Amino acid sequence: MDTNRIKRFATEARNILKAGIAAKITTLGFDKNGNVAEENKPRLMQGGSLWNEQLQTEGFYYQWMSLYNRIQQKGISEVYEEAAYTWFNRLCAIRILQKNNLCSPVLAYADAARTPVIVDEARQGRIPQMKEELRQRLVELLNDDTKVTEQFAILVTAWCHDTPIINQCFGSIADYTELLLPNNILAEGGFVDMLNHTEFITDEDFQSPELIGWLYQFYISERKDEVFAKKGKFEADEIPAATQIFTPNWIVKYMVQNTVGRIYLDNNPYETQLQKKWQYLVEPSESPNSDTILKYNELEDLKVADLACGSGHILNECFDLLYDLYIAEGYGRGEAVENIFSHNLTGIDLDTRAKQLSQFALLLKACQKDAAFADAHCMPNVLTMPVCDSYTVKDILGHFVCAYQLDWANVDRKELEDAFDLMKNADSLGSIMRFEISQNTREHLVEAVNVYDAEPKYAEAFKNLIDGFRLILALTENYHALVMNPPYMGSGNMNSVLSKYVKDNYKAGKADLFSVFMQMGMERLVSNGKMAQINMQSWMFLSSFEKLRDIFLYNYVIDSMLHLGPRTFDELSGEVVQNTAFVLTKPRFSEYGMTTSLELASKPLEERKAIVNKLMEEVDSGEFKKNIREAKGIYYRLVDGKNCADKEQMFLANKDRNEDGNRIYYPNVAQKNFEKIPGSPIGYWVSEKFISKFEGSNLGENSIARSGFSTGNNDRYIRNWYEISKSEEKFDFPSINVYSSSKIKYVPFTAGGGYRKWYGNLYSVVNWSDTTQMHRPRTTYSQLYFHEALTWNEVTSSSFSARYYPQGLLFEHSGVSMFPNENKYYYLGLLNTPILAKYLALMNPTLHNGAEVVSKVPFIYDSRRSLYISDNVQQNITISRADWDAHETSWDFQRNELLSIDASTYMENIDYKIEKHFEETGEHICIDPAAPQLGSLEWRMEQYKTKWERKFMQLHKNEEELNRQFIDIYGLQDELTPDVPLNEITILQQGEISIE
Incomplete structure (x- = not known):
């Protein structure tokens, strides 16, 4: 297509x-x-x-x-x-x-x-x-x-x-x-x-x-x-327009086959023909036992739904799989379709247009199986939001009960009135609405819908009422499988109605609408039911989803996951989000006296709440929690796929690694490992040895890391240093804790900048003469101002890089600063190694590297090697500072580099050439120095190039040695290499050299 x-x-x-x-x-x-x-x-x-x-x-x-x-x-x-x-x-x-x-x-x-x-x-x-x-x-x-x-x-x-x-x-x-x-x-x-x-x-x-x-x-x-x-x-x-996106077909097949298909295979372990047909089925890490299998009696009992169905793509795939199940069990074509529409499949969407297309697509499928369905005598069960703003249930319910001669004497009508009041906001809330409906009331609603369908008299008068009944029943159903691509919408885009409801009812998932659907979906499953979703990968890592992760890691089981990353959707969709698709199981509560959540639903409302509260206490502290933590899942790392089709081929290849040598397949990953990581990110790809380092101390235990001030109006308060007159005492470097605003107006500070290690990115000054005039100054950590420290960019689209800065500077919010209690050079060495980068990729794989995240990185101090490491780091700072100060944009610039070339430089260059020749050939040579040609511009240029090649290669050598030392200290030789590409050496980055 x-x-x-x-x-x-x-x-x-x-x-x-x-x-x-x-x-x-x-x-x-x-x-x-x-x-x-x-x-x-x-x-x-x-x-x-x-x-x-x-x-x-x-x-x-x-x-x-x-x-x-x-x-x-x-x-x-x-x-x-x-x-x-x-x-x-x-x-x-x-x-x-x-x-x-x-x-x-x-x-x-x-x-x-x-x-x-x-x-x-x-x-x-x-x-x-x-x-x-x-x-x-x-x-x-x-x-x-x-x-x-x-x-x-x-x-x-x-x-x-x-x-x-x-x-x-x-x-x-x-x-x-x-x-x-x-x-x-x-x-x-x-x-x-x-x-x-x-x-x-x-x-x-x-x-x-x-x-x-x-x-x-x-x-x-x-x-x-x-x-x-x-x-x-x-x-x-x-x-609807803001949240609609069409799911790639192979991902839909993965989700359906590993929910509906897996439930069927668990109940029919000797079925092989269908299993061969399901090429996206993932074999479980462990064979299921009777306690973990969702058991059902007949195919008609299997309840499957997409509660954010859009135009019905997922429902179509569910239909195909269910149809195959019915045919395999000997049902006729027409009977299979009628059962699917009448018993198995439910779709809900708040967009009426999408609901219409979803029904049409399913009917088209039915007609392709059996043309008799062209008369629409049996319709798919796809619902949209009812019209409930022109009347209340109180106005019309009595007429309905009388018209159909129903016995509703013991029905709590207040429950229905509350439900219909809630549905007045259904066009904003959609499927996340929670209805407090007792089992008794629910049974009467089923009766009402059945009698109406059998004899739809007074259809115009009762249509909205019945539509409301149908939605209440669908959203209080206990499903065996839920498969969804939920809407993506950050809390900042939610209107007031939606925002308040989400905060009141889905606190753990409130950061985004997709995470609300995660929470809602698991609540609406029967015990041992399965839910599959494709949504944004942010819930796996970000701190705003930490409470949500705790709920899922302690109460549910991750069966499998396709970590898709970027470029998941067709480029024409315009979506640039990074995605993950996964299958979760809701373990049963039978050890606490309930075989299924349906049994819980049959109890009176107050008793039900009390049972749930007691159950949650037991779940949090008892054996149930332990069993969940022992669960193991299967993960596919497809983030390197160039596009959606490439990711599919990586998955289907069923290989441990891709052509580039990157690992794809991660079986038997223990769910309990994630809780050892601060914030419990879903770090399935890292080893247990790597995770075990979190059991020791971290960077934040022996240092302070903070973001600094924010002016609220940078155009007004911030300048480049060379825009200020130093001779008029408007710009200077205050000593620690000694600062007089009457003498010094502009103070230098560090504010992030481009990718650069060790030293540099120092060119900004701030008007600090009267901070009370600032729109939004943040001076909470003023006691740390003017001290030497380490800094890095809070937001970066490139690799992480840290730098040293001396006394006399402020630090701004975009440049985080760290103040170690002990050897600062040891800390800086660690910050610029791939160890730090790998831990950040695990804990927070975004553009943000805030103080809180970096402070949680495991820290191992090796006192035996600290002096050697510090010497290397100090040499790196010296080289990088010399490079920075060699340019006129540095406030410490002294003179042009060509004028700095002298006899000492010349001799150092000769020693470098001798050493370089030995490293390349193994031969010792002797170079007799000729007299320095200090008056020759060509000679000076040649010495200048050799000098900075020498410093560049020394810096490269030092960085690889530091990597080697820290990898050895952390015991990660099997996971990381000390190699540093030449284009990651951050001096001579202003066009002086070309790195091939």
Whole structure:
């Protein structure tokens, strides 16, 4: 499937439709803001209406007024979007049905004049079912060949209403939408023309239910860009566009096969044919025992759901796998489909459009198995948010109970009233809503839905009520398997309703909506149930998800994980997040007196809460916690994959390492190892020897690391040092704890900078004469100011690098400073080794290297080697400082380097050449020095180059020796090498040399 072409089709179609609808609205008398002059409104007359000095039907008046009211209610832009999408999804759906031989070619052209077949057949008397008033209007229009677009609008609307699969999935077309069918819909290059002659979508694509998801993803991509461009909080109607992303198919297969598939295989261990078909199935680290297997009686009992289903991609894969299970057990095709729709599969999404497409995609799959489902007699169980803002359950529940003669005397109606009050915010909250519903009330809701489905009388009156009942039941169900790609939305983008609800109900996952879905999902599983998700990898490492990790590591089991990293999604999706896909199991609570969470749900509400509280105390302190910690999982490190397809091949290759020698496969990783690491990151790739170092001391125990001041207005307070007049005593280096603001106005400070080790990046000064004028000064750690220290960048996109700075400087928040209690040079040596980099990659693999994170790195002090290490580090500082001060941008610059070349430099260069020759050849040579040519610029240049080559290579040699010493101290010889690439030596970085 060529997604480039599909994206072009969807975005072009959206723009063509929106432009056509905008033009149509203008012809109906509306201006660009949705306003209408009084004289441009239609007037109702006996037997018709008058508009624009022309007689129209009475129906036109009511359609026009419906459009007017909708624009006043929603705004003209929203009506553009609504009408464009209505026509887009229905006409695309018709074309898909046609390509799957499920309907006649109604959109195809009957002649060279681009007359649609549906219009041509109407002219011959074959007209779809429609109301008599519409039929009469159509007959009048059919007499005028210039009114093809008007004829088409009536016919295709009626056809959609009369075709079960379209009507059941997409509902009725709003009366005013018919008015907004663009005038150019049938023109050359118009939307129907694109559908009929598209080169973007192949016949094979039309056979795939994946096409529906891609069309939706790309159709809303521009809307998504618009939402993110405005920044700030996402309103309820913006959440769907902001959070939709289409999951790569192979990752969906991994998630479904290792949840639904694994549950089936655990219950049917001798099944081999299906197991061979599931190429993304991961064999468990340990054979399951009876205590860890989710047992079920019949396939119909297996409850599977996607509670953020979007356009149904994951549901489609669940359908395929469940269908194979039914066929393998001897069910007929039709029976298998009906069972899946009626018993097994549930989808929920807060976007009504996505819900419609999800139902359509599943029905299309059903029809591909058995064409009898084209009449939509059995619909997939996909739900969206009900309308609950125009009434309360109190207003209508009594009428419903009377209409169906139900015995609801012992139902706690307060529970239902609270649930419906909560659903008034369903368009913001979606599937994360928690309903406090007792088992008794739940059983009565099941009864209510069943009697309504058996006899849906008073459908208009009770529809919203029943939709609310269905959602409550779906969100209080205990599922055997949940498979999701949840919405990604940081807390900063959550609107006030969503933000408050998340903080009140999902405190551990509040940092992002995807982590809320993680927490919610595990709560809605039966004991021993499985959940798979693909979401952002940030929950594995960041401190903001530490409480969430504690919940999962102590209460659930990680079966397997695909650590995907960057470049997971198709580049056309525009997503730049780093991802992980994983499967979790919710262990059973039987040792605490409950065999399943369903048994818990059957107890009264207050008793249930008391049991849960007691259970959690036992879980936290008892044997249950120990058993979870002993669990082992399987991990695949796919972060080096160049794109999604490359990651798939790395996974399928089933090799321990990739072609570059990087390890991919990590079996039997003990879950308890993660708790030994500060913050409990999911560091599956590091050895137990590496993790064991956390049991000793850390860098923070014998040093202080802090971020410094922040002015709140750098343009006002900060300058480069050479912009300040030192002669006027406006710039100087204060001594420790001796500072008079009356004499010195600008004080030097360290503030991060580019990638540089040992010394440098010192060029900034700050106006410190009156900090009270600063917008947001941070002077909490002022007692540390003006002391010598070590520093590094708090945020960096390159490798970690630390530097020394002398007395007399301040430090700013972007440059963290560390003040060791003992040998500072030993600390600096460690900070610039790959040991530090590897620990940071484990604890916080982001751009941020704050004081708190670095302070937690394990620290081993070897007093026997400390002097040798310190000598090397001091030499590195000397070399790096000499390089920094050799440039006029340094405040310690003395003179041009060429003028500094003397006889001493000359002799040192000769010694270097002799030593270099011996290292390269093993031969001792003698070089007789000629007289220094101090008056020759060429000679000075040659000596200058040799001098700095000597210093460069000495620095390189020292760095590798320091690496070797610390790797030996930490005992990590099998995991790290001391090698330092020449391009990581951070002197001569201003164009002096070229490193090949």
